[in-house]
Amino acid sequence: MKCSFCKKDIKSGTGKMFVRNDGRIYWFDKKKCEKNLLKLKRRAVKLKWTREKKENK
Template identity: 55%
Template sequence: MPTVRQCSFCGHEIPPGTGLMFVKNDGTILWFCSSKCRKSMLKYHRDPKKFKWTTKYLKVK
């Protein structure tokens, strides 16, 4: 059974056969569901807690 991975940025599940893999210099493997998530983390260094479309978003009262 294929492993269902979670996007390293937004936390959504990535269907098998899709997604983007990225290996960091220290050997950590990151998976992204889309180039939007990949850019957000690697290019813009965004915090997923601040974006409503991620599962890591923290609601501030």
């Protein structure tokens, strides 16, 4: 699988999985990526996903 943040390949057996309460699964190769994505998740949600679902904001 690939890191959900930096998109680098993660060797099997390494990395960390994170499941959001909406069911989305993230993989991180390092803590830095995890922190960055989780820290920025609100912004990422607004920029990416909600644009798909709530186009008429």
